[in-house]
Amino acid sequence: MKPTRPSTDLMSCGAGVNSFHVTPQGTLLSCEALPLSGYDLRHGSFREGWYGTVGEIRARRAAAANVCAACELRAMCDRCPATALLETGSPDGWIPYYCEITHRRAALFEEAAGSRETAARYRAHADRVKSGWTPPGAILPRAVALKSPGPSCGVGGGCSAAGCSRTAASPAETTRLLQIERPAAPAAGNPR
Structure with a gap:
């Protein structure tokens, strides 16, 4: 699976890329679940907010030490910056059960493609995570x-x-x- 954005992007989902949220108070957010910062639409245009504040959020990169940034399965992972913020206190925090599920899913795909050695490597990684989900x-x-x-x-x-x-x-x-x-x-x- 080819990633569509660089693996260092904090927003690995569509937040601020192809989706947005406007609160009842008129604040433009990149994601309704991730209130990092927003743009007050009562004091400016959508265009200003989309290319300004939301654009800045879109441009954020994961920390260099983030274990997910170097993962070869990042494009397949369902990790969510909002969930990471809730569970770890950081939007680029590592979430064990996402890691485990992604590696198990990749193992199934590799096994179906006939690559048992790669499937075994992914399964072994998932077993080491021991997320306890x-x-x-x-x-x-x-x-x-x-x-x-x-x-x-x-x-x-x-x-x-x-x-x-x-x-x-x-x-x-x-x-x-x-x-x-x-x-x-x-x-x-x-x-x-």
Whole structure:
């Protein structure tokens, strides 16, 4: 996958590149979730804000010491500067679970392409990250205490790691929990 922007760009997403957000107060932001700085549209034009303040945000670069800046999978990664700011206090902070997921995804692509050696290298990197992210089934309502622990946190089921008491729902229970209750259709001849 070829990156469309230099790997040193802080904004690895479309924020301030092909998208923007305007707050109810009239502040132009590069992203609604990333309030780094904004431009007050009540005191100037969109053009001034887009090429001025938002342009400055667009031009920001990740810190040279940022582990993500040198990653060969950066263009494939779903990392988000807003999430990084929330979780690490820095918009270019390293987020372990994004790193793990990206390397596992790349391993699947490489394996499908027949490159088992590269796939194994990516998988080994993901295993070293040990981010401890929780699969979606483990955070659903009531899913925490439904079933006994499964093989591990990252492989569905629950967690059998030492000291961990998390459990998750079975696939059938997860599906049931995700179903949205819809009102029954009105009986024929009895419109609501």
